[in-house]
Amino acid sequence: MKRVEKVLELKNISKKFGEFYANKNINLEIGRGQIHALLGENGAGKSTLMSTVFGLHQPDGGEIYVYERQIKIENPNHAIKLGIGMVHQHFKLVEDFTVTENIILGMEPKIGHRINMKSATKEVKDLSEKYGLKVDPNSKVENLAVGVQQKVEILKALYRGANILIFDEPTAVLTPDEIGELLDIMKTLVAEGKSIVLITHKLNEIMSVADKCTVIRRGEYIKTVDIKDTDENELAQLMVGKTISKQLDKNPFNPADKILEINHLHLVSKSGRKILDDVSLTVHGGEVLGIAGVDGNGQSELVESIVNMIETNTGEIKIKGQSTKGKSIRDIFESGVSYVPADRHKHGLVLDKNISENLILIEYYKKQYNDGLNLKKMLIRDEGKQKMQAFDIRAESEATIVRGMSGGNQQKVILAREISRNPELLIIVQPTRGLDIGAINFIHNQIIRLRDQGVAILLVSFELEELLSLSDRINIIFDGKIIGQVDPNNTNDTELGLMMAGKGV
């Protein structure tokens, strides 16, 4: 009998969303008993690729082979039947159920019409002992720590007979101890003959457990390397690629007074994870401070704590020398802060209101826009028209409902609102996510214009290119910590990539 060596093979897989290629001609070969890392930046197309394998959507081109037989994977149930299991980043567990109930959900062993709980519990227990996944089958999921919940997810996949396990960013939500444990579990799993695809962007994890690593960038296949023949430097470089930092016209760096000063900021989540860990930074007038890092390393909490949208545990934030303690969000905006949030739909806009109504979202209460009771509708409309022109917002009129507009135009509405408020400090997060090149250039030019006018800018982005071309300084954030600072004119992608992946200089 010939032993199958390739458990999963992808050939030239492509997936398009509209005109945008999320995956383009990607090749991947997973061997039996191997841990194969899939490395790439946010939005590189890793999750899209694995969703294709799990049957969540169909590829637009290419072939999938499972155990060397070409197969069209119809849906997740089909994938499970083929022995593919997925451990999602966001657990899909029923909190009120016990561990056993969650694991057997949908595949309950039955006697007649009754669930055979006894045999189920035993089966779960056996599985957990076999793979070293220590879980009490009878405890309720809501009482379990995040790391243990993840084990339940793994057990769920194993219970369904998975031989190929896909881990989607499994360490993102774990504490360092839990990460160590998880990596050990993975090793046990492959020792028992399972194969693992590990989606991650953390280099140290790859180096410590993976056998092979495939790198994808911007939806395209870059290279597959053997871990024993490579090092973190090479991986980092492969991940970020050669960025041609496009030189934007800007005045020489000439920092003025400190506008924003953060000292020793700490924030701990309810489950005890450190979200912000002793963060200190400063931004001066006339400079762009870039915050580099992979999503989920504390960036959103950092900016939300600056505007007092969330409360931090300890630490101090000063804007123009004044502590922000006890100030309302509105106070902070009035002290000269503008904030372009990462999530335009959730925070930045009221999608069911029109352009001009969204343009006054922050300042509607000011005398400028109302006479104490009534909104100055005419003036608001006229201003809306002006700003649409000034910021190149393309829509039928200022009365167009924002929901139906393109992402770029929506972002311009936010930008128009925040920039017109003449800030001294502009906090801007992921300003160009999902936008086309025209909109990106427009927004970049606006940021530079403000910098040249002396505005202090805190730019949080996951795009290295954007950070390198706009920033005067770059701080790297990893796991809630500022782990280093680089000069964009004096760094390279490898250095940045390594730091973003948690490797110090």
Added chain:
Amino acid sequence: MNAVAKHMKNRNILVPILATIIALVFGAIIMLIAGYNPVIAYQSLLNKVFGSAYDIGEVIRAIIPLLLSGFAVALANKAGLLNIGVDGQITIGAVASLLVGTLVDFPPIIHGFTALTVGVIAGGLWGVLIAYLKTRFTINEVISSIMLNYVALYLSHMLIRGIVPQEGSQRSALIQDSASISLNSLSELLNGARVHWGLFITPLIIFGFYYFFNKTRYGYETEVVGLNNHAAHYAGIKVNRIITRTMFISGAIGGLIGVFDTLGVYKYMAISTSTSGVGFDGVAIALLGGNTTIGTTLSGVLIGVLKYGSQGMQFGAGVPSEIIGMIISLIIFFVAAPGLVKKLLPNMEHTKKEVQ
């Protein structure tokens, strides 16, 4: 192109109108099956509503609480809240105005006005209680408001029995004449129909609703909170404060309903075994009216007419008034499931074209 856009725009208004027609037709079919004459039934319904000066006065009396309840619910909806506790706010408003109306000695009009104000504030505070439970302890307002309905009911029993009982009957003592807010001379013109200050105050509330949301900055921020409370929080709007304020106004409108019933209609408050249910009618009316000024007004009038007219149907055609309850439920059903009605729309369009 233009016509299509127009069509799409009208479609949302068409749904409730069609829902109403379909429901009436359904009602007619059911009457036929049950052996009643739907023609006579609907005629007697209309006759009951517009038949005499008294009936016109009384139908207005019947519509006022439904309108107010609809707007109380719509207001809360606009802020993203489902206030199904209007019944409780009605009860609290009623009992508060009852106490002022019976226990205090004031000259006429001033007495009525004072009792009214106290009732309105009491209803508002009852709403604030719901808001407090939501903002402070994150208790869902649907649950707290429906539970507080019972608290309000039994509290009213306690207060009536303990403070203003009427010996030998299941109701409170009568309010003093000075506290009455009836419009006596108009009432005489209408053969005794129980019309009261609500005749003037209700239109003011409706206009206030329109003005609040279409003109004022307070309406604007309320809507922002309702549409996207995350964005509201980001924009520096104090979401909890808006929720509290909205529930106060919503509860105050609810309280007003109770005040009108107590000071304008009954002149006493009954120890009833359940709350009036007007608050739940309000939920239906706001839904039917899509939380808009004109829509809520029209649906409040429609439901009021149907409810009041149902007595005429029973009298004139022997049709049990449950049929009207069924028709109202069907209207709500079709509006809540617009897919059903919309499926019919293109067909109608189609047949029209064929005829041409």
Added chain:
Amino acid sequence: MKKQLAVMFVLILGLFLVACGNEGGTTSTSDGEQASIGMVTDLGSVNDKSFNQSAWEGLQKLKEDHGYDVKYLEPQSDAEVEPSLLQFVNNKTDLTWATAATLEDAVKNIAETNPDAKLGIVDSALEGVANVVSVSFKENEGAFLAGVVAGTMTESDKVGFVGGMEIPVIQRFHAGFAAGVKAVNPDAEVLVNYVGAFNRVDMGKSAAATMYDAGVDIIFHASGGTGNGIFNEAQERFNAGKQVWVIGVDKDQSLEFGNDITLTSMMKYVDQAVYDISHEALTGQFPGGEVVRLGLNENGVGLADTSDINVSQEVLSKVEEYKEEIINGNIEVPETP
């Protein structure tokens, strides 16, 4: 198929609109030849197995016997009561009944503004309105007989009374019952519980459980729907092999709850009262302004005909004796406990 449906829909719609467009004039008034009687229920339906139903049965019998035109209206809220009464009054109905004390205020208002109309109210003691007759029952007299049965038949010397609310009419039940028990069995103890509601089956059940647990073997109730809970509890105990009894109220409740647990019922003959007074009124003897009090003598209250199933002849003859005494005036039954 879809098209057909749509066409049918339009047709029906058209029919409906045409119908509506018809002269919206006179729909229905009483035809003038036959005397007419109307009835407005309290907030229950005419099928409530209680007062409303009983009164409606009386009216239907009038229709059968004398051909009167009878109609009822069921107001859906307190506010609709007056318009409903007026509907009858304005249609020149000869006599309009209201079936509960809770309608007193409305009846009074309408009577005063329409002095030509004749109205009646059941279970109320509305006095001094010239065009209203009130029918009131001497519940204490009927309850006394129930007390005689309970006092004689109790084995534990403990009997119970469950009342809906502590209001005069229910207190009359209480007083009569207690007096009847004492008359035949001075040693017997009467446990009393006013649950505070007429529609709380759950509270009735728990009140009954408490009493049965305390050794009570017969419970008399005057608590409307709450009493259903008492029957439920008794039935459960009966099924578990323990005989306990309930004495029903207002109508023969053994017909609904069976003879295993229903000892007897104290009747209020609302149908008879409505029948008699309506007939009197329409034949020229309207007792306007009066409160007609119906006791044992007037056959307004009594024990159910089915009593002999569970109550021995011996006890029933004792009941007859007391009944005579009350009618003769030798025993005066108290109205308050």
